[in-house]
Amino acid sequence: MPGGHAPTEAVCHDGGVTSSDQTTTARFDSALLDPATVPSSDLVALLAAICDIPSVSGDEAALADAVEDAMRAQPHLEVVRDGDAVVARTALGRSRRVVVAGHLDTVPIADNLPTRLEGSGDDAVLWGRGTVDMKGGVAIMLALAVELGRPGSEPAADVTWVFYDLEEVESARNGLGRLARNHPGLLEGDFAVLGEPSEGGIEGGCNGTLRADVLTTGVAVHSARAWTGVNAIHAAAPVLDRLAAYTPGEVEVDGLVYRESLNAVGIAGGIAGNVIPDACTVSVNYRFAPSRSVSEAEAHVRELFEGFDVVVTDAAGGARPGLDDPLAAEFVQAVLARTGGEPKPKYGWTDVARFAELGIPAVNFGPGDPLLAHRDDERLPVAQLASCRDALRDWLLVR
Numbered sequence: 001m002p003g004g005h006a007p008t009e010a011v012c013h014d015g016g017v018t019s020s021d022q023t024t025t026a027r028f029d030s031a032l033l034d035p036a037t038v039p040s041s042d043l044v045a046l047l048a049a050i051c052d053i054p055s056v057s058g059d060e061a062a063l064a065d066a067v068e069d070a071m072r073a074q075p076h077l078e079v080v081r082d083g084d085a086v087v088a089r090t091a092l093g094r095s096r097r098v099v100v101a102g103h104l105d106t107v108p109i110a111d112n113l114p115t116r117l118e119g120s121g122d123d124a125v126l127w128g129r130g131t132v133d134m135k136g137g138v139a140i141m142l143a144l145a146v147e148l149g150r151p152g153s154e155p156a157a158d159v160t161w162v163f164y165d166l167e168e169v170e171s172a173r174n175g176l177g178r179l180a181r182n183h184p185g186l187l188e189g190d191f192a193v194l195g196e197p198s199e200g201g202i203e204g205g206c207n208g209t210l211r212a213d214v215l216t217t218g219v220a221v222h223s224a225r226a227w228t229g230v231n232a233i234h235a236a237a238p239v240l241d242r243l244a245a246y247t248p249g250e251v252e253v254d255g256l257v258y259r260e261s262l263n264a265v266g267i268a269g270g271i272a273g274n275v276i277p278d279a280c281t282v283s284v285n286y287r288f289a290p291s292r293s294v295s296e297a298e299a300h301v302r303e304l305f306e307g308f309d310v311v312v313t314d315a316a317g318g319a320r321p322g323l324d325d326p327l328a329a330e331f332v333q334a335v336l337a338r339t340g341g342e343p344k345p346k347y348g349w350t351d352v353a354r355f356a357e358l359g360i361p362a363v364n365f366g367p368g369d370p371l372l373a374h375r376d377d378e379r380l381p382v383a384q385l386a387s388c389r390d391a392l393r394d395w396l397l398v399r
Contacts, residue, residue, distance in 0.1 A: 028053065033070050033146045043389060044126060044382045047139040048115045051130040057105040060084040060165040064104060067163045070142060076149035077161075080186060084165035085175040087186045088145055090158045096327075097158040098396065099189035099360065100144075101176065101351065102137040102196075103167030106130040110376040122383045131380040132368035137195020138163060140366070140389045148396060155396040160189060167351065171316040176351050180358060191327035192355045193392065196346070197368030200339055200384045200391075202332055203346040204256055204321030204363055206353055210286045210297045211265075214239050215309040220271060220278035232280040233269045239282045240264060242304060251289035254321045256345040258289040262301070283313075287347065290318030319353040321345070325361035334395040335365065339387065348373075365392070 028049030032042060055063040064084040071079045071088040080087045084104065106129050115128030145161045147153060164175035171177065180187055196203075216236045221229030248260040262284060269280030288297040294315045302310050322328055323343055332343055346352070346364050355362035367384035 028066055030070055030073065033142060043139060043143055043385050044117065044124070046143060047131065047136055047380075047382075047385060048117065048126060048128075050139060050142075051126075051128050051135050052114045054109060054113065055104050055106055055130070056108050057166055057168045060104045064163070064165065067104070067138075067142065071145065071161070074146055074149050076154075077145065080183065082179055082182055083175065085179055086163045087179065087183070088161045088163075089186070090149075090155065090160075092154060092158050094156065094158040096191075097160060097189040098155075099160045099162060099187060099192040099355070099362075100141055100392070101162035101164065101192060101194050101355075102134055102141050102366075103164050103175070103351070104135075104138065105165055105168050106133065106135070107168050107374050112376055112378060117382075124382045125379050126382055127377070127379040129378055132197045132370075132378050133373035134196050134366060134368070136197065136368050136380050136385055136388075137366035140385065140392065141195060143389060144393055144396070148393070153397070156398055157190075157396065159396065160186065162187070170314045172314075174351070174354070176354050180354070184358075187355075187358060187360075189360055191325070191331065192352070192360050192362035193331070194350055194352050194355070194362055194364050195366035196348075196350045196352075196364040197366050197370045197373055198344070198346070198364045199369050200367055200388050201341045202335055202343045202363050202365050203370075204323050204343050205253065205258075205290050205319040205356075206346040206348065206350045206364070207258055207260070207287045207289060208292065208294060208297060208316060208318035208353070209349040210288065210294065210301060210315040211313045212284055212286070212298075212301055213311045213313055214282045214284060214305050215311065216280045216282075217309075218276065218278045218280075221276050223274045223276055226276050229276040230278070232277045236267070236269070236280045236282050239305060239308060243284065246304065249289065251291055253289055253291045253345075254323070256321050256343065258291075258318075258345045259347055260286075260288050262286045262304070287349075288318065290320045290353075293317060316349055317353055317357075318349065319356035319362070322356065322361040323363070328361045328363060331363065331365075331395060334398065335391045338391045338394070346370075 032046040077088040166175045218230035218232035266283035352362040
């Protein structure tokens, strides 16, 4: 969650751009996945190890290789690799199947790797790119995928563990979407848990996201004779005025209140220092409540910028909370009995929306404060790792 630099760039669902020019120098030790040694201290070591394998969107191969090796070493799992996505499934013949999913990629590194651990015990904090978004959830998935294969510790439901690539980029490239197209049967399930950061609580549904370019045009002339032309950058002032005056909505959907936002996220224009520009583009991002469809969100943006050319560049619908589904309600009850609190809305876009499109109810549940996602000072209180792992494990084991 959804900075950047060349050579390969793509707009992220939750901000920034990604690149594929990172150098991979680390691997995690498979001994960290010994099912006999997965208390919180080893889980922290596992998280640090996978964070220290750079996996900026488009450069997930090394981490995907390590995940695949770890999963293929488990005799109780069937493993499929598609690109840099790895799917590992149990085949226990249970009456229901749960999908637990997490993305391997991160936004670009900002001098915040390798990870560093500060403090000790329950007060320890692990700093570094990916600790929050969302390798904390991935570490829990890896540990449980191994641990729940031990005799006597098999889960009550069959479980599909999905480690996928390219979440932090535009929707068309998303690895979970590619899996749905290439191997739809692999994602079949009765309920899904997405390990996105939710500070150890449950966040239902997610906002939708739409990106658009608002275009202005002018007439290019020599800047010494500016009065003979039309300045397209100046013509963009009303676009910015409308954005500054815009009041975002707060929309209640199935008992949760989603906060919307509409902001300029980029502006481009200009030819040379002595030329009046004849074109300007203001890029905007609209985060809309899951009660709106993509087409309704687009209509809203076009209405706001009436009189200007608007080009939609990327869009992904949101997901309603779906907490009234019996399995979702069961999961919420089990988790909140351990953690307390109440379900909250997910303001960012996540792949619960993709599961909703597949007809699978899903929730966001993972360690980490969503407000720290994508920040240079990204960090995770390690106590949340063990508590989230224990809550998910206990629920999967319930007969």
